[in-house]
Amino acid sequence: AQKVTQAQTEISVVEKEDVTLDCVYETRDTTYYLFWYKQPPSGELVFLIRRNSFDEQNEISGRYSWNFQKSTSSFNFTITASQVVDSAVYFCALSDITGTASKLTFGTGTRLQVTL
Amino acid sequence: EAGVTQSPTHLIKTRGQQVTLRCSPISGHTSVYWYQQALGLGLQFLLWYDEGEERNRGNFPPRFSGRQFPNYSSELNVNALELEDSALYLCASSFSFYEQFFGPGTRLTVL
Numbered sequence: 001a002q003k004v005t006q007a008q009t010e011i012s013v014v015e016k017e018d019v020t021l022d023c024v025y026e027t028r029d030t031t032y033y034l035f036w037y038k039q040p041p042s043g044e045l046v047f048l049i050r051r052n053s054f055d056e057q058n059e060i061s062g063r064y065s066w067n068f069q070k071s072t073s074s075f076n077f078t079i080t081a082s083q084v085v086d087s088a089v090y091f092c093a094l095s096d097i098t099g100t101a102s103k104l105t106f107g108t109g110t111r112l113q114v115t116l
Numbered sequence: 117e118a119g120v121t122q123s124p125t126h127l128i129k130t131r132g133q134q135v136t137l138r139c140s141p142i143s144g145h146t147s148v149y150w151y152q153q154a155l156g157l158g159l160q161f162l163l164w165y166d167e168g169e170e171r172n173r174g175n176f177p178p179r180f181s182g183r184q185f186p187n188y189s190s191e192l193n194v195n196a197l198e199l200e201d202s203a204l205y206l207c208a209s210s211f212s213f214y215e216q217f218f219g220p221g222t223r224l225t226v227l
Contacts, residue, residue: 035215043204045218091159103149103172104208104216106159 002027004094006107013082013114021077021110023092029053034068034075035093035104045091051075082114118143120209120219128225129197137192137222141209147171148190149216150182154203162205165190194224202226 003026013019025034036048049059051068059066063080079086089111093104121140129135141148150162161174165184173180179195188209194201204223208216 033215037218042220043206043223044220045206045208047215047217050215103161103164103174104151104159105161106151108158 002029002032002094002096002105004092004105004107006090006092006110008110009108010111010113013112015084015114015116016081017114018078018080019082019112019114021079021090021092021112023075023077023107025073025075025092025094027094027096029096031096033095035095036066036075036077037091037093039089039091039109041088048077079112082112084114084116087112087114120207120217122205122207122219122222124222125220126223126225128227130227131197131199133197133226134193134195135197135224137194137205137207137224138189139192139207139209139219140189141207142217145209145211145217146188147210147216148184148188149208149210150190150192151206151208152176152203153206153221154200157203159206163192197226199226 005024032053034051037045039045056068065078067076089109091109092107095104123138147166149164152160152162163182164172168184182192184190202225204221206218206221208218210216
């Protein structure tokens with residue numbers, strides 16, 4: 001069975017601090033996708049990134065960066081120079097690509113609070 | 117390009133009633149997914165529809181059901197509502213196995 005663990009329930013930082021959100025996953029599949037979604041107070045989940053299991057290159061998009069380590073089954077998300085607008089709940093998710101399931105298994109989310 | 121839309125935005129029902137939630141996917145997306153986000157329980161997968169067929173369902177009782185129409189829109193029906201059905205119901209759509217794009221959700225309150 002697939003499982004995603006986000007051990008950090010809530011993180012509070014002051015604006016401009018860097019923050020890393022941890023994600024550890026479990027799967028028996030050799031091929032899978034990992035995702036990060038942001039859920040602002042409005043409730044709508046916003047897609048941030050997708051990474052397949054064969055691509056271990058780290059990715060940077062503006063202030064966001066992701067570190068995928070297959071050896072430790074982790075897919076961590078770092079926000080550099082955090083801003084108040086980054087305050088949200090962030091979900092890590094896992095999906096297989098066999099087509100028989102094609103569902104997202106979500107972690108429990110990390111609530112990030114960025115204050116001035 | 118229009119995103120995933122859901123209706124209604126909010127809904128208040130009483131125990132035992134039935135409710136229907138609606139979802140319109142992004143144009144070109146053939147898969148629709150339903151998730152329940154109840155307080156303290158995180159995001160739980162409910163149902164997956166693709167090309168009009170139910171492909172997979174999560175660990176929910178049969179009173180949760182739905183369907184997908186020829187235009188790929190979808191309905192989620194919940195019968196015999198219970199208090200614990202109070203949640204945000206999120207619909208997502210995707211094309212093939214790519215990322216799922218989510219709608220704004222329907223917040224259901226059962227009194």
